[in-house]
Amino acid sequence: MLKNAAWLLALFLVLFVGTFLLLGGDIERPWSRADQADAEEFHQQVGPADQREPDRVSGPGLGDAPVTDLDAAVEDAPEDPTAPGRVRGRALSRAGHPIPTVQMRLVPGAGTLVRAQGDDWLIEDVPPGSYQLEVWAEEFVAARSEVVVRPGRSTWHEVRLQRGVRPRGKIVDETDQRGVADALIEFSGTARTRSQIDGTFTAPYVIPRTALDQITVSHPSYDRYTYIRQPTHDPEDMVLALSRGSATIKGQIIPDHETFQAKAARLRLYFSTGGRHDLRRQEIVPVAAGFTFERVHQGVYDLAIDFPGTQLPELHREVRVKMNETVEVRVNIGKGSAITGHILARAGDLSGRKIELMNGKGLTVAACATAADGSFKLTSVPEGSYRIKVWYGNPWFNTEAFEVDGRRERKVVVDCDMRRLRY
Structure with missing residues (x-):
């Protein structure tokens, strides 16, 4: 009997499914029609999902800001363009360790430093x-x-600082080890200071250790000296010696006429013995006034004279000095020949090229730079045989020799491609 009931149930299900398929599934589902009507009404009110705006939130200063772009809303919020801000941050060593106490300032000066940890x-x-x-x-x-x-x-800013050193020491006379006052000490161009009355000095601030690679010490009464990196120098207890010789160089710059435009001349004395070119003394003197370099070591020197603020060429004079000797140097300006010329080249910039006039010994006696069109002029050239060194190419070349009579103007044309004079 149970088997008959099971067969009847199965037959009923088959007939029901067959009728459903025959009618195309169009059977009313009241439990779903209500949901469909709600969905259609919702879509009519807010539109399709791909056209809807994101949910929004309101708050002080935010307006209607999309939740998905809250940070951007804060940035775009209306603000007073003159409202002050703040700068926060931290200072670390190169190794990444915080520095306990720092000092800081904004340039131009502004703000109030609240804490400097x-x-x-x-x-x-x-x-x-x-x-x-x-x-x-x-x-x-x-x-x-x-x-x-x-x-x-609020602006966040992180700074990393490099450890350095603040050199201190003493400048002494090489002969008696006494302190030398008012000596100028320069550390690789990063800092400079002067020695006190007892010769002691301290750098004005902390400098990189690499600045100790070259220390230059100068004083009007001593030879200028440059110390190249010396491992024996203790940066906090340096002893730097100045030396001077027994000779004297006296001289005078004499203009040829009263209308000479330069009022002051810069003198630089280079020690050139053995092919060296070390700057030993330097000073600025009035034109037509005398000058003196005292306590100079024996040797051969190149005395370079130029006139700041003018277009006048640089002049050079060779000076030979012996022990305990006084050498007189007279530099006449305006006398002699003028050499005018220009340089030519198929390619390349002709302006600002250095021109040096070299005498028969290969020493530079005058120098200048070319104008925008490659022209140049050298004045006060005495009689003699000369070559022109042109700083063009790789990196310079010398022309063949030519003569100057010391009275008349001499015109020259330099062919930079042929590396010679053009006649």
Whole structure:
């Protein structure tokens, strides 16, 4: 009997499914029609999903900001363009360790420094704009970087400082080891200072250790000397010696006429013995006044004379000095021949090329630079045989020799492609 009931149930299901398929599945489902009607009404109100705007939130200063772009909404929010901002950050060593205490300032000056802890420093009340931030600390080299402050915003800035050294020591006379006052000490062009009355000195601030690679010491009464990296120098207890000889160089610059345009001349005395070219003394003197270099070592020197602020060529005179000797040097300006000329080349910039006039010994006696069209002029050239060194090509070349009579103008044309004079 149970088997008959099962067969009847199965037959009923088959007939039901067959009728459903025959009618195309169009059987009313009341439980789903309500949901469909709600969905159609929702789509009519808000539109298709791909055209809907994102949900929005409201809040102070936000307006109707999309939740998906909340940060951008904060940036675009209306703001007072004059509202002050703040600069926060931290200062680390090159190794990444926080520096306990730092000092800083904004250039141009602005803001109020609230705290100067290396791991979290803060400057408030900073007007909007672009600044240079200077940061320094004990035993570290000062650093400068750009910071842009926006109205009412907080700017984060991280600075890494390099460890350095603040040299100190003493300048002494080589002979008696007494301190030399008012000596100028320069550290590879990064810092300079002067010695005190007892010869002691201290660098004005911390400098990189690489600045100790070249230390130059000069004094009007001593030879200028440059110390190249010496491992024996203790940066915090340096002893640098100045030396001087027993000879004297006296001289005078004599203009040929009263209308000579230069009022002052710069004198540089180079030690040129053995092919060297070391600057030993330097000073600026009035034209027509005398000059003296005292306590000079024996040797051969190149006395270079130029006239700052003018287009006059640089003059050179060779000076030979013996021990305990006084050498007189007279430099006449305006007398002699003028050499005028220009350089030619198929390609390349002709302006600003250095021109040197070399005498029969190969020494430079005058120098200048070419104008935009390649022209140049050398004055006060005495009688003699000369060559022209042109700084063009790889990196310079010398022309063949030519004669100057010391009275009349001499015109020359230099062919840079042929590397010779053109007649």
